[in-house]
Amino acid sequence: MSEQPVVRTTEGLVRGRWQPRRGQDQRSGQEQRQPERQREQREGRDLAVFRGLRYAQPPVGALRFAAPVEPESWDGVREAAAFGPVVPQSGPMPTGAGQASEDTDWLTLNVCTPDPGTAGLPVLVWIHGGGYMSGASADPLYDPTALASAGLVVVTVNYRVGAEGFALLEGAPANRAFLDQVAALRWVRRNIARFGGDPALVTVAGQSAGAGSVAALLVMDAARGLFRRAVAHSVPGTHCTPALAAEVTAELAKLVGAAPTAAALAEVHPWRLASAVTELGAALPEHLARWGRLAQSGIATVPVVDGEVLPGSPWSALTDGVELLVGHTRDEFRPFSVLSGRHGSFTEEEARLALQLSAPPPDGPDAYRAAFPGATPSELLEAVNSDALFRVPSLRLAEANAAAGGTSYLFELALTAPALGGVFGACHGLDVPLAFGSLDSPMARQVLGDQPPEEVVRLSAELREAWVRFATTGDPGWPAFDPDGQLTRVLDARSETVRYPEQATRRIWAGHPLTAYDLR
Template sequence: MSVAASEPSGELPAVRVAGGLVRGCREAGVAVFRGIPFAEPPVGALRFAAPRPVRGWDGVRPAVSYGPPPPQGGHFGMDALAADAAGDDWLTVNVWSPDPGPGAGLPVMVWIQGGAYSIGTSGLPEYDGGRLARDGVVVVTFNYRVGLEGYGLFEGAPANRGLLDQIAALEWVRENIGAFGGDPGRVTVFGQSAGAGSVAALLGAGRAAGLFRRAVAQSVQGTFFTPELAADIAGACAAELGLRPTAADLSGVDPARLAAAGDAIGAKAGQWADRWGPAAHRAIPFSPVVDGESLAATPWRALADGAGRDVDLLVGHTRHETRLLAALDGVLGQVTPEQAEAALRVYGPGPDAALRYREAFPDAGPEELYELVCSDWLFRMPSLHLAEAQAAAGGRAHVYELAWAAPGMGGTLGACHGLDVPLVFGNLDRGRPAVLIGEGPNPEAEELSARMRAAWTAFAAGGDPGWPAYDPGRRAVLLLDTGPAVAAYPEEASRRLWRDHAFRALPLVGRHVVREAGARDE
């Protein structure tokens, strides 16, 4: 049982956790602890192993700096960020608490960052939890393994090591958060993009049961892999290095070199489009694997079967999810009819998706059709279907859509993917997503951020974000704009197009596929 160390007035905050005593700092009235190990470094003999409990340390461990990022892909310079950080303590947590002492009983919000399961670290400025903590919650962020280190499927290593890291972090929270003023019985896990996909996976992961009471999933990334697809992609990554896809072969490879191999395969994933299907077209080489053990089923199947019935769920998406991704891909404003047709064919729900989309959106040109089907497939419909599966099983779900068009980047990106992150954290002037807000946050952004923080923290405290729960009849959702309002789900045409679609684990689509015994793809 964790207990807080005595904290004389004027001294830096100190807390005793499972590994020993840690001393943090104070920032704007909040006690902050950074870089606390929650598991042993997954290197050497522990490379590609499930996370192991951290060993203790003697004396007082400084907890004022973030732990080093796990090995990263090269997107947005994340590989350089990881390379510049010293040490191999990749698996660390950070805590912000307005009242660090046992007995405070504050709600706890545990953040899982996104990054397409290929990049991501908790030490980015956009994830600073200080502003959110000042609203009366304990905020926790942490690192987990990504890319091949976390999600490559190969012989001699458990599947979904990144997900197992997340579970280990939540176990650390359960055992230690009381010492920081948090209530281990009121833990809310929240995440965005791949972080929201992780939240969805945790809802159905048996080992995560009981570790959190509530869940917030912001723009759920809907990609989950079958073992065959994941193994085939890992095999291609190993072949890039001239090695076999085994833990024995890959464990001696420098982590940065292994991450670079994953990048190389992602960059030329289109070569495998006839084998990897949509994952190759969207260049998504890593996702959670429905392996029958750590994940017995996709989140939608698990929730429909009642796995998350006792967990309150808050889930939603932005209106123009993939507009930012189109800009990064260099096609925003330049989508051709051929590109739109290909997207409808690859991502749409069923062989007649192109015809059905054109009938549902008769005035839409190639640009809008491309954006609609990409957004629906990757984020919007996976998010909505998660709520519908929860409601169908008798659970509670609240749904929102962020419709506020951000003024940054010339106002061309609308309510795009990632806009919710600075708004929820209140970090409107720092970090990469903050560029969407524009120079000097305007009153609209400040007001919307305050409303979102109030809703998220109220949900963490008591399960009610301030608008009605979603049900299949009324389909009431909160529209987050300059004037938030409760209305029927606004993307009705898309909802109807995807109504009968099942988000199954993505298969290996090449010929001569041999399924593993006992594997499930739902």
């Protein structure tokens, strides 16, 4: 077997691993790796995978809560076979639970390339989701093999989440997570040509909190010129004002017995601070009267519209449009109600409160009831939460980008996930394994089943092809969106391009700007 791939980055030499490409078994719907016995004969055509590459120094000690600092160089060859450690995680179901360690080399990325010896390949930089408080690039859901096998250089990034990345602290920059992502993009600009990629052909992509990150990068001065195109699936509308963020930090500091400053909280162990974010998240209903929509969201640490790192909400601050592929799923809120055991059982009072907090004032609650006559309380609650959290922000980003001179391509995923009798519907996150082709990942199996049906396999191939086409040419394969025609690709067992399908939602929210969460 030939030697493992070695690449010289600007910081030093790294040794990755050869990995077989993935082929699609259309009969079973399962991604199958090439047999190991064939590997030695076809090594030159395998993918080269480099993991745990440091794009910034560990943000601990004197660098705790600081803006990321470029990594130091090294002598010799550094092994790049293992993922970097998981960033401290928060939330009821944090990624990497049970994997807490004292290794603080959190700011790492991974590169999967079809050929490190070539040049000019399109690059896709993936920013994971996780509610701004969890997530990791090592998640099998983000296996880049199928996309890289189709010709992309795929970069997946770890960044600070929860309090480490988003808590507003005196003496520290705001939105450090976004600064981490900018640092990763700068690393890509410096190094990706050495892995076969074109630094002028970078597409930044993400889903959920990752899509919110992409939206933020579109309006950040620090990110200008670092990418050419953007993909944003299920853009969240969760931002908060500095006043609200300061109160959240004060409550967080109380939980750990420290002052709400960077200097004081730097003395708190990172994983203890992460657990405090989880505790505060569980207690958010107690702050409903004061914190309003933030308390209802269940996420304590969200991006802050600070006026510097994040100059404004993306829907109002976007002035230079790009080529943008953006969309949402039909049933965005469904997995949150199913996994909490509440699907179909929300009360009229809970629906009333959700409409009061999330529907556009003052007539939004009545407008939802009029638009969905006969809807149950659960259906109303899911509709308004799907809209406020993801569907409307995604639509508005398409509109804002087009208004800023960019080209937007809009989609809605309408395919019902087959597991458990279809209870998940076309749910939040369903698009991720479809796009990556990671149908056999543990999380995907929860909603797709162990053997996804043929229509799932076909749609996965369609969406993955759209990503590859978009990253390569700027065109995913359907007409661009404009405010008049509102052409939208509805991804389903039989996909079609139609006028934006959620017209009731569009009418209800017309004329109502998306605003940052604030104190009530």
